[in-house]
Amino acid sequence: MTIAPENNMVDVSFTLNGKLVDVSVSATDRLLDTLRYDLRLAGTKEGCGEGECGACTVLLDGLPVNACLIFTFQVRNREVQTIESIDAHELEEFHSEGATQCGACSPGVVMTALWIRNHPSLLQTHQLSRLMAGNLCRCTGYDAIVKSLEASLSIQERN
Amino acid sequence: MLRVEARSKLTGREVFIDDLPAEDIWWAGTVRSSLPRGRIRDIHFGSGIDWSSLIVVDHRDIPGPNEVQMIERDMPVLAADVVRHVHEPIVLLAHPSRRIVRQAVQAISVTIDPDEPMLDFRHPPTPQQIQYGSDNVFKKLKIEKGTVDEALAAAPIVVEGEYETGAQEHVYIEPQGMQAQVENDVLVVKGSMQCPYYIQHALMHALNRNEKQVRVIQTATGGGFGGKEDYPSIIALHAALLAIKGNRPVRLIYDRQEDMAATTKRHPALIRHRTGVDHHGRLLVQDIDVLLDGGAYVTLSPVVLSRSIIHAAGPYHCENVRIQGRVVLTNSVPFGAFRGFGAPQSQFANERQIDRIAHELNIDPVQIRKINLIKDGQTTATNQVINDGADRIQVLDRAIDLAEYHDRKKAHEVFNVQHPTLRRGIGVASFFHGAGFTGSGEVQLASQIHIHGRPDGILEVRSSNVEMGQGALTVFTQIVAERMAYDQDYIVIVAADTSVVPNSGPTVASRTSMIVGKLLEQACDDLSRQLNGESNTDGTALKDAIIRWHHIRPDQELIGKAQYNMPPDIHWNDLTYEGDAYSAFAWSTHIAEVEIDLRTFVIRVINFTAVQEIGKVLNETLARGQIQGGITQAIGWALLEQCHWNNGSMQNNNLSDYVIPTCPDVPPIAVEFLESPTPHGAQGAKGIGELPMNGPAPAILNAIAQATGADPRSIPLTPEQLMETLLT
Structure with missing residues (x-):
């Protein structure tokens, strides 16, 4: 793949949180910046800019990705879901168990956690803690995140 | 809440x-x-x-x-x-x-x-490297209690040790x-x-x-x-x-x-101990030297050094203690404040030293701590008499029970004999942390806090202490709700804006819940006094009383105020470094279990237990979050987080090459609180934000020493360093 010079603008259409959007971006713009600065969806955070911390996790065609490692042109005609599509009532266990402290990692943690919750069969082959390993949290020590996800999964199972 | x-x-x-x-x-x-x-x-x-x-x-x-x-x-x-x-x-x-x-x-x-740059703080500078005063020393401090030289000469056993801790981002x-x-x-x-x-x-x-x-x-x-x-x-x-x-x-x-x-990092430290003990392990004399790397400018280094030396002798009673501290210039990116503020470094050294003494005397690491932990009426290194009703031996005993220490230790010994490549160990660390500014620091801050009773009946707290994840907004709301018997929905904590809030001091030093929270209680009481005539006349609720107060005084503001005053029973001498260094200490024992793979030298922490006496648990979920988060950060400092330096600059300045704990790196962490309320904190609470940073590194290294027979004395202890320790 050849990468266009950075002043080359490209038009990109994609589905964002269920709605079709059109943006005109530089060929090297990161999805993270398009979301945050062009589309003004600042819920997705930048923690490291190199795919290590997971603060910018969004779902791309249903799979968690780091929005700092995706060029915007790569999401053309694809489906992107960000934290803005999530309502607080979906996260009651995360609230009650203390899964957020400073809140900087939380949007990414929540996107990964909800992906796991929506695909509980993942847990037959993967440990929950391994599935969460791509999201760094410096405050909680992870226990509250794991407990809230487990609680959330067991409620889901009961229903 | x-x-x-x-x-x-x-x-x-x-x-x-x-x-x-x-x-x-x-x-x-x-x-x-x-x-x-x-x-x-x-x-x-x-x-x-x-x-x-x-x-x-x-x-x-x-x-x-x-x-x-x-x-x-x-x-x-x-x-x-x-x-x-x-x-x-x-x-x-x-x-x-x-x-x-x-x-x-x-x-x-x-x-x-x-x-010519000065790059290694462990060595004295050459004349060409002098850039601050006559010796590059930013600050020198000394604590002296008893007669150290005589006690060292008379001690039946003297154990020496040198310990190093690295920078942490x-x-x-x-x-x-x-x-x-x-x-x-x-x-x-x-x-x-x-x-x-x-x-x-x-x-x-x-x-x-x-x-x-x-x-x-x-x-x-x-x-x-x-x-x-x-x-x-x-x-x-x-x-x-x-x-x-x-x-x-x-x-x-x-x-x-x-x-x-x-940006700044945790101060690297080099700490030397000479400890005199009797044959039962009783501490007779502690002679400690603390050297910190300050980096290129003074920043907060003098107060980091102060906290470091005050905590350097640990939560133990000893009649003869000398602690000398220096923080020196290097041409490195300046070091600054980091959770624990010097105390994790000096207590890492002390808790390894205590374990090494136990090893030398062939007594149990739990036993040596039990003998020496401060009992009410005894004193710290600064001659502060501890009389807070907290039972430090109970904290230790509870941790031992909760971790099933003795059973696990025996099980590990059996496991280690049988397993060809894995080694397990269990380690203990007892430690303390003083909350609030050191010595007369809180008096100099003279923090103020306001609570406004607004015309709409809302109680509005104005403080310069910020929410940064630790839960300040929640704890302040809770303190007001309890003190005023008021619904939390009618309480707001405004954003810290210097044009609106008084100076209640910095959000540091584990002081927000304890010190500023206590002030907030006093401000609530001041507000209540002003409302007194209103709320009692016809038994109306507080909200109506506030609204009525404004109705009668349409142009006035209803503000409850408080300003910090040194409690009369606290005495500190800044010149001799003697007296009550902190109005309260929280006390804790940590127990770590590790498993080491002798083929790869990978160290896993497999279990962790933390028992702490914190005065009063204001909010269990938040408190547990602070303890577990602090322990995790300290596991990183102990085992993973290594800054690679060149010319005083961090070379691995990214999260691929500087590794912090991820979810699967963290063991189950059992947390239990004991409560012995302090009169100096909100509802009796002591500060806890920094406390959990002090224990994990020594507890983990003590466990590694026990598992492998190695004598590691510096952190981070990466697999490479452990290999070197075991093979040389």
């Missing part, structure tokens, strides 16, 4: 500084020194950039003194003629395009004539950032911070402005851990200089690599 701002954080609605609208923003960048020490000869603005389209600032644009106001004023806002560390800021740039700013930063080349997940603009001659600076008034004072000093001309507003702060105590003053100054010169709103956000390279 659940965390009040949790929903907005979980759903990404919380507004951090870089989440503010950015349409009219000019983005800032920083040109830095590439050498650790030298003289700036030339600054060359390269071709290919339209320099007239940028705001360009150097030291000549600083209206006042070129000094960052901290404890001292030795650090320049921007280097003028000399540089003292790599990454020292020299030129600032701003432009509406972030891309152009990045290119422009690259297009500037600074020529520096090198001088904070890795708050939100990198540092500030935004500045001038509005009607008022400089408004917003951003991620722990200490709004520190920043205001730094801006007033270097920009020649009065307090009415500088307004500092905290935005949601994505973790601090001390890293946003001192450094934000520098970023605020830089953003402000650009905003003033260009008359534009300027945003200065560090990306992760710049943040890790340029």
Whole structure:
């Protein structure tokens, strides 16, 4: 793949949180910046800019990705879901168990956690803690995140 | 009570500084020194950039003194003629395009004539390396109790040890950032911070402005851990200089690599112990030398040293103690505040030393702690009489029970004999942490807090202490709700804005819940006094009383106020370093279990137990979160987090090469609290934010020593270092 010079603008259409959007971006713009600065969806955070911390996790065609490692042109005609599509009532266990402290990692943690919750069969082959390993949290020590996800999964199972 | 701002954080609605609208923003960048020490000869603005389209600032644009106001004023806002560390800021740039700013930063080349840098704090400087006073020593402190030399000479057994701890990067997940603009001659600076008034004072000093001309507003702060105590003053100054010169709103956000390279870290330490004991393991004399690497400027190093030496002898009673501390200059990026503030370093050394003494005497590591832990009526190294009703032996015993220490230890011994390649061990550390500013520090702060009874019946708390993840908003709400018997929905804690809130001091030193929370209780009582006639007359609820108060006095404000006064029973001598160093200590014992793979030398912490006496648990979920989070950060410091240095600059300044604990790295952490309320804290609570940073490193290394027979004395203990320790 050849990468266009950075002043080359490209038009990109994609589905964002269920709605079709059109943006005109530089060929090297990161999805993270398009979301945050062009589309003004600042819920997705930048923690490291190199795919290590997971603060910018969004779902791309249903799979968690780091929005700092995706060029915007790569999401053309694809489906992107960000934290803005999530309502607080979906996260009651995360609230009650203390899964957020400073809140900087939380949007990414929540996107990964909800992906796991929506695909509980993942847990037959993967440990929950391994599935969460791509999201760094410096405050909680992870226990509250794991407990809230487990609680959330067991409620889901009961229903 | 659940965390009040949790929903907005979980759903990404919380507004951090870089989440503010950015349409009219000019983005800032920083040109830095590439050498650790030298003289700036030339600054060359390269071709290919339209320099007239940028705001360009150097030291000549600083209206006042070129000094960052901290404890001292030795650090320049921007280097003028000399540089003292790599990454020292020299030129600032701003432009509406972030891309152009990045290119422009690259297009500037600074020529520096090198001088001989001082790079290893463990060695004395050569005459050419002297840059501070006559010996590069920023601060020297001494604690002396009893007769140390005589006791050492008389002691039947003397154990010596030398211990080292490395730098640690904070890795708050939100990198540092500030935004500045001038509005009607008022400089408004917003951003991620722990200490709004520190920043205001730094801006007033270097920009020649009065307090009415500088307004500092905290935005949601994505973790601090001390890293946003001192450094934000520098970023605020830089953003402000650009905003003033260009008359534009300027945003200065560090990306992760710049943040890790340029901002402060935990002080590296070299600590020596000589301990005299009797044959039962009773401590007869402790002679301790603490040496800290301060980096290129003073920052907060003198108070870090102070806290470090006060905690250096541990939570033990000993009649003869000498602790000498020095923090020295190196041409390294300055070291600064980090959770624990010197105490984790010195207690790491002490708790390894205690274990090594036990090993030498062939007595149980639990037993030696039991013999020596302070009992009520006994004294700390500063001769502070401890009489708080807390039972430190009970804390230890409870941890031993909870961890099933003795059974696990036996099981590990059996396992180690049988298993060909894995080794398991269990280690203990007992420690303490004093909350609030040291000695007379709280008196000098003279913190004030206000609670407004608004005309709509809402109680509004005004404090400069910020929420940074630790739960300040929730705990303050809870304190008011309980003190006033009021519904939490009618209580708000306003954002820390220096034009609105009084100076209740910095958000540091585990002081917010305990010290400022106690002040808040007093402010509530002051408000109640003012309402007294109102609320009792016809039995109406507090809300009606507040509304009625305003109805009768339409033009007045109803404000409950409190200001810190030293409790009469606290005495501290700053000259002799004797007396009550802190109004309360929290006490804790940690127990760590490890498993080591002798083929790879990978160390896994497989179980962790933390028991702590914290006065009173204000909010169990928040308190547990502080303990578990602190332990995790300390596991990183002990085993994973290694800064690789070259020329006083961190080479692995990214999260691929500097590894912090991830979810699967963290063991189950059992947390239990004991309560012995202190009169000096809200509802009897003691500060706990920093406490859990002190125990894990020594508990883990003690476990590793037990598992392998090695004698590791420095952290981080990476697999490579463990291999070296075991094979040499």
